[in-house]
Amino acid sequence: MxxxxxxxxxxxxRLLDPLAGTDSVGDLAIRDxxxxxxxxxxxxxxxxxxxxxxxxxxxxxxxxxxxxxxTQKGTMRSETHAALxxxxxxxxxxxxxxxxxxxxxxxxxxxxxxKKAAGAYVHMLGALTKxxxxxxxxxxxxxxxxxxxxxxxxxxxxxxxxxxxxxxEYAASLGMTVHxxxxxxxxxxxxxxxxxxxxxRLGLAAIPVAAEALAMRQWISLVEDTGARVHFGRxxxxxxxxxxxxxxxxxxxxxxxxxxxxxxxxxxxxEGFNAMAHVIPPLRAASDRDALRAAVGSGLxxxxxxxxxxxxxxxxxxxxxxxxxGISALExxxxxxxxxxxxxxxxxxxxxxxxxxxxxxxxxLSQGGFALGARADLCxxxxxxxxxxxxxxxxxxxxxxxxxxxxxxxxxxxxxxx
Amino acid sequence: MTHPLQxxxxxxxxxxxxxxxxxRPLLTDILDQAERYAGQPSSNRGSRGLKVPLxxxxxxxxxxxxxxxxxxxxxxxAAKRLSADVLNLQIAASSTSKGETxxxxxxxxxxxxxxxxxxxxxxxxxxxxxxxxxxxEVAILNAGDGRHAHPTQALLDVFTIRxxxxxxxxxxxxxxxxxxxxxxxxxxxxxxxxxxxxxxxxVGPRTLIPAGIEAMGVTVHNDIDSGLADAxxxxxxxxxxxxxxxxxxxxxxxxxxxxxxxxxxxxxxxPEVLVMHPGPINRGVEIEGDVAYGERSLILExxxxxxxxxxxxxxxxxxxxxxxx
Numbered sequence: 207m208x209x210x211x212x213x214x215x216x217x218x219x220r221l222l223d224p225l226a227g228t229d230s231v232g233d234l235a236i237r238d239x240x241x242x243x244x245x246x247x248x249x250x251x252x253x254x255x256x257x258x259x260x261x262x263x264x265x266x267x268x269x270x271x272x273x274x275x276x277t278q279k280g281t282m283r284s285e286t287h288a289a290l291x292x293x294x295x296x297x298x299x300x301x302x303x304x305x306x307x308x309x310x311x312x313x314x315x316x317x318x319x320x321k322k323a324a325g326a327y328v329h330m331l332g333a334l335t336k337x338x339x340x341x342x343x344x345x346x347x348x349x350x351x352x353x354x355x356x357x358x359x360x361x362x363x364x365x366x367x368x369x370x371x372x373x374x375e376y377a378a379s380l381g382m383t384v385h386x387x388x389x390x391x392x393x394x395x396x397x398x399x400x401x402x403x404x405x406x407r408l409g410l411a412a413i414p415v416a417a418e419a420l421a422m423r424q425w426i427s428l429v430e431d432t433g434a435r436v437h438f439g440r441x442x443x444x445x446x447x448x449x450x451x452x453x454x455x456x457x458x459x460x461x462x463x464x465x466x467x468x469x470x471x472x473x474x475x476x477e478g479f480n481a482m483a484h485v486i487p488p489l490r491a492a493s494d495r496d497a498l499r500a501a502v503g504s505g506l507x508x509x510x511x512x513x514x515x516x517x518x519x520x521x522x523x524x525x526x527x528x529x530x531x532g533i534s535a536l537e538x539x540x541x542x543x544x545x546x547x548x549x550x551x552x553x554x555x556x557x558x559x560x561x562x563x564x565x566x567x568x569x570x571l572s573q574g575g576f577a578l579g580a581r582a583d584l585c586x587x588x589x590x591x592x593x594x595x596x597x598x599x600x601x602x603x604x605x606x607x608x609x610x611x612x613x614x615x616x617x618x619x620x621x622x623x624x
Numbered sequence: 625m626t627h628p629l630q631x632x633x634x635x636x637x638x639x640x641x642x643x644x645x646x647x648r649p650l651l652t653d654i655l656d657q658a659e660r661y662a663g664q665p666s667s668n669r670g671s672r673g674l675k676v677p678l679x680x681x682x683x684x685x686x687x688x689x690x691x692x693x694x695x696x697x698x699x700x701x702a703a704k705r706l707s708a709d710v711l712n713l714q715i716a717a718s719s720t721s722k723g724e725t726x727x728x729x730x731x732x733x734x735x736x737x738x739x740x741x742x743x744x745x746x747x748x749x750x751x752x753x754x755x756x757x758x759x760x761e762v763a764i765l766n767a768g769d770g771r772h773a774h775p776t777q778a779l780l781d782v783f784t785i786r787x788x789x790x791x792x793x794x795x796x797x798x799x800x801x802x803x804x805x806x807x808x809x810x811x812x813x814x815x816x817x818x819x820x821x822x823x824x825x826x827v828g829p830r831t832l833i834p835a836g837i838e839a840m841g842v843t844v845h846n847d848i849d850s851g852l853a854d855a856x857x858x859x860x861x862x863x864x865x866x867x868x869x870x871x872x873x874x875x876x877x878x879x880x881x882x883x884x885x886x887x888x889x890x891x892x893x894x895p896e897v898l899v900m901h902p903g904p905i906n907r908g909v910e911i912e913g914d915v916a917y918g919e920r921s922l923i924l925e926x927x928x929x930x931x932x933x934x935x936x937x938x939x940x941x942x943x944x945x946x947x948x949x
Contacts (some may be wrong), residue, residue, distance in 0.1 A: 403835075403838075403839035404836075405834075405836075406835060406836050406840070407644070407840055409748035409749075409769075409770050409772030409807060409810060410770075410772075412834070412835065414835070478752065479748070479752045479753065523757075524725070524726060524727075524747075524753065525726070525749040525750040525752075525769070525770075526748070526749040526753075527747045527748055527770065528747050
C-alpha cells in the first residue's frame with residue numbers, strides 16, 4: 207500500500223495542490239524522495255492513477271503513538287504504519303508521552319524509535335513547561351534545536367495567566383508556535399460529557415462550554431498582548447468558533463483544528479453509556495457540531511486532525527465515567543473527511559488544504575503541496591470505493607472507535623513517503 | 625430513548641437498570657405485584673412474617689461498592705422473604721484498585737452460579753455496564769449508580785404516592801434539594817412522568833439544578849415558595865454534607881433557611897400534602913425534625929414499601945411467570 211521509491215512517474219492523476227490552489231489532471235514525478243519535473247525522465251517506474259485524486263500526504267496535527275510510555279495501547283510501529291496506510295504521511299505527537307517530551311534527550315529518543323518504526327514521519331511538540339507541570343518553562347530553545355515543531359502543555363493546565371503570558375513571550379521570541387487545547391481545567395472539573403440535557407439525564411459529570419470559551423478568551427487576550435502565534439487544537443463548540451472568527455478578524459496570528467469525530471458525532475452518542483463516545487473535549491450539541499462543520503467548510507478552522515488515542519480493550523471496559531477518553535482515529539480521518547466532500551462542505555481541493563496544506567504550514571513544514579523540490583509525501587485517493595470498517599482489519603493496536611461497522615465511500619489506496 | 629437491554633424480547637423485565645423507558649403497563653404491573661406483598665395500608669403489618677417460596681433455590685448477591693445500610697437491608701429482606709439465598713458483599717473502591725477490574729469481579733461471582741446481582745456503584749452507568757457483560761442467565765438489579773438511577777427507590781416512591789393518591793393526572797409533585805447529584809430525583813421524574821403526573825417541579829438553588837433538566841419534563845424553581853405552591857406531594861432529598869466543599873452552598877444553615885421544609889412552610893401548603901424523603905434524613909437541614917415524623921410524613925411508609933417493591937421486582941425478574949405470589 208505504501209512505497210518508498212527512488213524514482214517514479216505518476217500519470218493521469220487529479221492533482222490537488224492546496225498550496226498552489228490548483229486542481230487539474232496531469233502527471234507528477236518523484237526522484238530520491240522529492241517532487242521533480244515530469245520532464246526529468248527517464249523513470250524506473252510509471253504508475254497510472256486513472257484520474258483518481260492525488261493529494262500531498264496528510265499531516266495529522268494530533269496523534270498519540272503511545273510509545274514511549276503506554277505500549278499496551280499501541281507502539282510506534284503499529285501506529286505509524288496505521289497512519290501511513292491511511293494516507294497520513296506525517297503525524298504530530300503531543301508532548302504528553304511518558305516520560306514527557308520536555309528535554310532534548312527525549313526528543314532524540316522518540317526520533318530514534320520513530321525512525322526504526324519506519325512508518326509515517328513523526329514530528330513532535332515539545333513541552334511548554336517542565337514535566338507539563340504548568341509552572342516552570344521547559345527549555346524551549348533546546349527543544350526547537352532538537353527538532354520540535356512547536357510547544358504545548360497538552361491537556362495539562364498552565365498554573366496562571368502570568369505563566370501563560372511569559373510562555374507565549376518566550377516561545378514567540380524563538381518563533382515557536384504554541385499549541386493550545388482550550389479547556390479550563392477547573393471548569394471542566396473532571397467531567398466526561400457536554401453539559402446539557404443528555405449528561406443531566408444520564409447523570410454524567412458535565413463540562414460546560416464555558417470551560418472552552420474561558421480558556422480561549424484568556425489565550426486570545428494574551429495573543430493580543432504578545433503577538434505570539436497560537437494554534438488552537440480540538441475545538442468543540444460553536445462559541446469557540448465565534449471566538450476564533452473574532453480573533454482572526456482582528457488579524458491575530460491564530461489557527462485552529464478540529465478532530466474529525468467532532469464533525470460527525472454529538473453528545474447524543476453517549477446514550478446507553480457508550481464509552482466509545484467518551485472523548486475530551488467532549489462531544490457537544492448538534493448546533494455545535496454544525497458550527498464546526500461550517501467553519502471547516504469556510505476555512506475558518508484551518509485543519510482537521512484525528513486526535514488519535516488508541517487504547518487497549520481494558521481502558522474502555524468500565525462504566526463510562528471510569529473509562530479512558532479517546533478514539534482510535536487514524537484510519538477514519540480521511541474517510542470521515544471525504545464525507546464532507548460528499549456533503550458539499552468541502553471541494554476536493556479544500557479537503558487537501560484541511561488535511562495536508564494547512565497543517566503542514568501550521569507546523570512550518572516544507573511540504574503540503576506539489577512544488578518542485580518538495581518532499582514527495584503523497585496520498586492517492588479513490589473517492590468512490592465502498593468499504594466497511596471492521597475492527598479485525600484495523601492496523602492500529604487500538605480498536606476503540608465508534609465507527610466500527612460503518613460504511614465509508616473512499617479511502618487512500620496508495621501512499622508514497624518521500 | 626428506550627433501554628431494550630433491560631427487557632426481554634417480549635417486553636418483560638430481564639434486568640432493572642432504570643425507570644426510563646418502562647411502559648406504563650409494566651410499571652403499573654410492578655406496583656400491582658408489590659401490593660400483594662405490602663399488606664393492607666391500615667394493617668401496619670406489611671410483609672412482616674411473609675415467606676414466599678418464589679425464589680427458592682435462587683442466589684442473590686448484594687454487591688455494594690458504596691456504603692449503604694437501609695437499601696442493602698431492604699434488598700436482603702426482600703430476597704429472604706422470597707426464599708432466596710442471599711450474600712452481601714461490601715466492596716471498598718480500594719479493593720478493585722488492587723488490580724481486579726469490575727469485569728473480573730462480575731465474572732468471578734458469576735462462576736459461583738449467582739442468579740441476580742443487586743448492584744450499587746458510584747459511577748453512572750455501572751448497572752448498564754454489568755448488564756452488558758453479564759452472562760445470559762444472570763440478572764442485574766440497579767440499587768443506585770452514580771447520579772444516574774435508583775429505580776427501586778422511584779418505584780417505592782410512586783407506590784407510596786399511589787396508595788394515597790392514585791390520581792396521578794391531578795398531582796403536582798415538587799422534588800426539593802440537591803437535584804444535581806441525585807439519582808433518586810432522576811428516577812422519580814421518569815416514574816412520575818410515565819404515570820402521567822400533572823406537573824413535576826424541581827426546587828433548589830441554581831448550583832444544585834443540572835443544566836437542561838427541563839428536557840426531562842420538569843419545571844425549575846429556584847424559590848421554595850413558588851416551588852411548593854399548590855403541591856400535592858413534596859419529595860425532599862438528602863443534602864450531602866460534602867456539598868459545602870466545592871462552593872455549591874455556603875452552609876447547611878443557609879440551605880435550611882431557604883429550602884428546608886419547616887413547620888411554618890408546611891402550614892402554608894395544602895392540608896392533604898404528602899411529605900416524602902428517601903432517607904436518611906438530615907434533621908434541621910432539608911427537613912425540620914417535627915415535620916419528618918409528623919402526620920403528613922410518609923417517610924417510614926416509604927421504608928416499609930421498599931421491601932414490597934423490591935420483592936415484586938425480584939419476583940418478576942427471577943420468578944417463574946404466572947407463579948408470582
